[in-house]
Amino acid sequence: MWGRIEAGEVSSGLRSKLKQAVRACREGVNRVHLINGNRDDALLAELFSNEGIGTMIFADDYQQIRKATPADVDEMLLMMRRAVEDEQLVERDKNDILDHLDDYIVMEIDGNVVGVGALHVYSAEMAAELACIHVKNDHECQGYGKALITYLENRAKSLKMNQLFVLSTQTAEYFMNRFSYQESNNLEEMPEGRRTKWEQNGRNAKFLVKRI
Numbered sequence: 001m002w003g004r005i006e007a008g009e010v011s012s013g014l015r016s017k018l019k020q021a022v023r024a025c026r027e028g029v030n031r032v033h034l035i036n037g038n039r040d041d042a043l044l045a046e047l048f049s050n051e052g053i054g055t056m057i058f059a060d061d062y063q064q065i066r067k068a069t070p071a072d073v074d075e076m077l078l079m080m081r082r083a084v085e086d087e088q089l090v091e092r093d094k095n096d097i098l099d100h101l102d103d104y105i106v107m108e109i110d111g112n113v114v115g116v117g118a119l120h121v122y123s124a125e126m127a128a129e130l131a132c133i134h135v136k137n138d139h140e141c142q143g144y145g146k147a148l149i150t151y152l153e154n155r156a157k158s159l160k161m162n163q164l165f166v167l168s169t170q171t172a173e174y175f176m177n178r179f180s181y182q183e184s185n186n187l188e189e190m191p192e193g194r195r196t197k198w199e200q201n202g203r204n205a206k207f208l209v210k211r212i
């Protein structure tokens with residue numbers, strides 16, 4: 001689970017387990033796993049899946065969003081291949097990613113890249129495009145998409161951008177309902193450099209805008 005547990009959300013029994021787990025981490029243990037002993041095969045399910053089934057308290061880099069490195073690029077391309085085939089993402093060239101690698105971030109779980117995203121900045125217009133947001137199929141619906149988008153939006157805010165935009169063929173509702181983007185028909189709102197590319201390869205994507 002990518003998130004924070006608020007006080008009051010946990011029972012007193014669990015709270016004491018969490019307290020002890022935090023104590024263990026403070027004293028040098030990297031990871032503590034709380035697993036439901038009433039569940040059949042709980043230990044196997046915990047061991048043989050990336051995210052496990054229980055609750056993990058960790059003091060190392062188990063789950064992180066970090067800048068992409070050249071060593072990530074082949075994996076990024078591989079994981080995006082299906083979304084490109086399904087026309088959810090625009091095809092990207094390896095060299096193009098490498099040339100703009102500073103724009104890219106990855107979500108890593110236990111050393112495995114499971115998600116990717118990019119923020120392309122148009123400084124003259126004080127606008128930034130959220131692009132290439134992708135979470136591996138078997139890791140969907142665990143909040144990773146939200147975590148990547150929130151990270152990129154915060155980066156745009158810290159760069160003092162005024163506007164964020166996304167070009168989306170199949171995920172418009174996700175951005176509109178969950179992140180308050182609005183569809184725009186005014187292409188004047190799109191940075192000129194991006195508009196030229198859009199006119200060449202628009203893919204009928206919706207132009208979604210958010211003021212920040």
Ligand SMILES: CC(C)(COP(=O)(O)OP(=O)(O)OC[C@H]1O[C@@H](n2cnc3c(N)ncnc32)[C@H](O)[C@@H]1OP(=O)(O)O)[C@@H](O)C(=O)NCCC(=O)NCCS
Pocket residue numbers: 083088089132133134135136139140141142143144145146147166167168169170171172173174
């Ligand atoms: C869109 C995507 C990034 C979401 O990643 P994720 O980690 O599953 O997202 P989250 O866990 O933050 O949110 C999951 C929720 O969003 C919903 N959702 C996912 N894709 C959606 C879509 N295309 N339209 C509407 N809702 C969508 C899920 O049903 C789920 O709903 P729930 O919380 O009610 O169960 C992922 O599905 C993906 O990689 N899609 C293919 C690539 C793509 O389309 N990228 C966007 C390019 S603009």
